[in-house]
Amino acid sequence: MRLLQSTQMRRVLGLGPALGIIGFFMVVPIAIIIVFSFMKSNPYGGVNPEFSLEAYKQFLFERNLMDELVFNAAYLRIFGRSFLLAIGTTALCLLIGFPTAYYMSRQPARRKNLMVFLVTIPFWTNLLIRAYCWILLLRDTGIINNYLIKWGIIDEPLTMLYTNFAIFLGLVYTHIPFMVLPIYARVEKLDFNLLEAAHDLYASRQQLMRHVILPLAAPGIIAGSLLVFVPCLGDFIIPNLLGGGKHLMIGSLIQLQFGGSRNWPFGSAAALILMSFVLIAMMIYVWGPGRKMKPEGDA
Amino acid sequence: MPKPAIEIKNVTKIFQGHTGHPVTALDHVSLTIEDNEFFTLLGPSGCGKTTLLRLIAGFEYPTQGEIVLFGDSIRGLPPQQRPVNTVFQHYALFPHMTVAENVGFPLKMQGQRPDEMTRTAARMLDLVKMADFGDRMPDQLSGGQQQRVALARALAPQPKVLLLDEPLSALDLKLRQEMRVELKNLQRQTGITFVFVTHDQVEALTMSDRIAVMSMGRLQQEGTPIAIYEQPVNRFVADFIGETNFIQSTIAGIENSGARCTIGPGTTLGTGATADKGKGDAVTLAIRPEKIRLVKSDGAADGLQGRVAECIYTGTDTNYQVELENSDVRLVVRGRNAITGETLFKVGETVVLNVAEGAARILAD
Ligand SMILES: Nc1ncnc2c1ncn2[C@@H]1O[C@H](COP(=O)(O)OP(=O)(O)O)[C@@H](O)[C@H]1O
């Protein structure tokens, strides 16, 4: 009994610093945001300490001149657009990332390490600088347009910068390593004998991919998808720089509330709504198909 | 005349190693494996057994030569199009599928109906005595059980040939002995041609209909276990399989059925077939330790005389090291122990060695 208590004690003591850091740097800020979201905004920044549901109402409704609540879909549309963009980015990252990771994993050991190294190179440079490079590439007088015109492929510059296309491109570009690396970590460990066994047992290349490689790579695919989807959803640097802030995203919206709009409660509420969506995605990961690692039977 | 299951025709396989030095894993190997046969590839590690199996399965292609399966060349066919299945050394069960799904996998790939598939899988699991384990995941099974599942999975699509790459080497001794008997029974029951790879001579001798002994990528000898054991063609085979005394000698004269060889001053030994050697040729003789019988010497008896230099007790037998008189040759002789368990001879005793007719063989090289 005493032994049990002492090991429990030790466990708590051992976890103490970690729990302290997580508690202080995660739980406290989230608690503050929750509290803020139920308060009234102060036009000079900060909040007035009065209880109010105004922030949450503002998400779906606006007040007209008669001070009546009218349904307003503007913010929902921003959420919808952000979701679509995040889903599209995740899908494209997966489509490019999976074959890349698989190809990398089939190389000889030295080539493999070199390729992992190459994938991480973009992390060496600040995201802002890389985003500005894309501006140089994409703008009307940018490198791409200049060459297309020089080679006579087009006469007028293509408008690429400050479009949804630019945001999409930027998001895929910045997030693709987060898809490649977890999938690579997973397929790199794939037992080569299993692939030979599958062929030996009459699996064609497609069947091998579908029934052996994909199910075994599933945890990596899910982890990669989360690592792309979640940050994409809240990203504001790429939408602001490459989208020119014309197409508001959730991230930009939240940033705006704490900045120019000085509506901290609404910013907090939007952040919490975003977070609850992320939590749902995480829960699907924890309890979803990745856990069981069993592919669905197709009868 | 039924067609042989597999004909290996003058096959050479050269790997381009990482360092750039080519490695000859198989060197002009020719073999014929009959239908319904339990055929064993035997040889030390690195002699090319796995390579030959992988060529038959289709994971590698020969650098030279050809492999014929039931009369048809399988040149260029990928593994999924060969009616041949492999039991891998480390089983290679799919970790994300249950035991039943693993066994059903090849049937599913062949497009069998699900109900038929389930029935076949159940029958196969029954065959390997794993009927109650269908719902388990592979990592919930012991090594021996995984082995059985791997067998059931490879047998499920009823291949014409089953390839087994050292399937027993990862099991402990007791289980290994059990599985030897079971594998042999399974082969008889199914009538499928088994090509079995091992580096364990006991395994090869006890299970096989025929054995091919390999060394350094070359085929050394092909034959029944008895032929391989009793008539090894060269020093490698005689040494690798069982225990053998090797004696350097010269042929003193040719007799009607064999030769008489000098093994020391005034000491000669009658041998079996001469292997195309003539009088005066230096030859290597091979004698199995159990083909020599020791008799107590009364000093006057004729025949080979010797003195027991060492006794090594091994349970049912004792291995005696006997120094020959008039010669620096030392022979290992195996003798049964007395029913009371005592060894029959003591160190220092003088003995007569009775060598059975034809027991001393002249090796070809
Ligand atoms: N993929 C390969 N690349 C280079 N050398 C190989 C390869 N596979 C086998 N070898 C070489 O071929 C020889 C025979 O190997 P193997 O067939 O595995 O022998 P065994 O199964 O009898 O132990 C060894 O020298 C081995 O190093």
Ligand SMILES: [Mg+2]
């Ligand atoms: Mg091997």
